[in-house]
Amino acid sequence: MSGDRQTIEVSHLTKRYGTVTAVRDLTFTVAPGVVTGFLGPNGAGKTTTMRLLTGLASPTSGTATIGGQPYRQLRRPSSTVGAVFDASAFHPGHTARDHLRVYAAMGGYPDSRVSDLLELLGLTDAADRRTRGFSTGMRQRLNLATALLGDPRVLLLDEPSNGLDPEGMLWLRGFLRRLADEGRTVLISSHVLNEVQQLVDDVVVIRNGELVAAGPWSRLAGPPAVLVQSPDADRLTAVLRAGGPTGHPPQVEATDSGRLRVHGLDAPGIAELAAAHQLRVHELVTENASLEQLFLHLTIDKAAVT
Template sequence: MTSIDIRGLTKRYGPVRALDDLTVTIEPGRVTGFLGPNGAGKTTTMRVVLGLDRPTSGTALVGGRPYATLPDPLRHVGALLDASAAHPARTARDHLLTLALTHRIPAARVDRLLEETGLASAARRRVRTFSLGMRQRLGLAAALLGDPPVVLLDEPTNGLDPEGIVHLRNLTRRLADEGRTVLISSHLMGEIARVADHLVVLGQGRLLADAPLDRFTASHASLEDAYFALTTPFADHAAPEGRRP
């Protein structure tokens, strides 16, 4: 059972404070929906957890360790942050096989995930021919390649057709039911309402809510209503996500 533990996390880009003393724990065994206006700090948080950005102060640990110190990190954390990360000239299978070989993962796992994500018939096609939805499926397959206990997904439904969205919904539910830690950032309130057990909401880099879904929505007609009631004061003054020094 592996949690993500964030303590006093602050990240500045020049004068902009993308994260402001953020403290939260993402627990195993549930799907945590990660919400907030554009620029609230969601992607920055995930990048810091994955060691892609260094925090100005504070810590982000996976199973009590910084990501950079994890042996065979793909076996510990799976992440989908950018659907265009795969080399466009490689085939889908070659992309996954390269990742597998560098982490001592059997090739049979590659073929299983191509089947599971609906890409088996496109395994020999080059990634540059893929639609956005197919790239998302490939990114999801890469995230799950090492059978990790922690999965981070940033806007994973982008480009997916209805069948793909339902598959993703069922998959994330299964992963959580197996005891894994699942963190999903999304702007699709309907999907988060369907799959999430718990919500973490950011605004201007600060923690606005950390609560079970039912408690968060208890006094509102819907998740969307509860979300806007909480975040509207922060939406017009958000720091730009992804800004680099």
């Protein structure tokens, strides 16, 4: 396995199909050593961008490179990039072993690589079963095995968690983490945001073909809020909005559960302020933003209906 660290770089990428602009002046970087989630509403341009990265489509303008080179200029693409876009791209009459042997022969890889990957992906017992009988989760594992035939430094995976049960999700999290820890560049697209949150370090969020946000998702989500349960909620709200202990008023909103959600002041600060004004507090809970909340905040109001 090569020790090269390959970075994905998309720069001012635009793709038009007639009068439709699928991707518009898109710029982002995907770094090695982390798992990056590629997120956006349906029709946002994720699939088009993946196709541009892998040479399945040509950009109208701009560039999409892997390790500084367009995909079509890579000497042996499958040893640099492993890509999975279709979870059902198997001949129904082929066994898992047959399928991997075909792709190994196409890439010039030995049969021993097939056996290694069947074991690595937990498919040894199913190796000689026909793929028509595979569950969605088993298909996902076979997809990953196919992508890894060339031991690539870059993985582009479309919806890799679809069809996985909780045990399968736990396995996938650990597997992708190990790949990233080896210095590989891992980009995954998904709609299952609660699962993606446990998979990814960074996110790239697009809407209508344009970049909305990119970076570590925890930083993009901002500092946590605090949920407050108080029988003196109205008075506490007034005290908080009067400026708080720093003179900068936190944001306070009422929730459907009757608690207050406070942004801009941590739990100890709220407790001290309430005590100073002899206000009762029954509960303080720090609430970290979820990836789903971040995604909706960035896309819901402006997402195109598809």
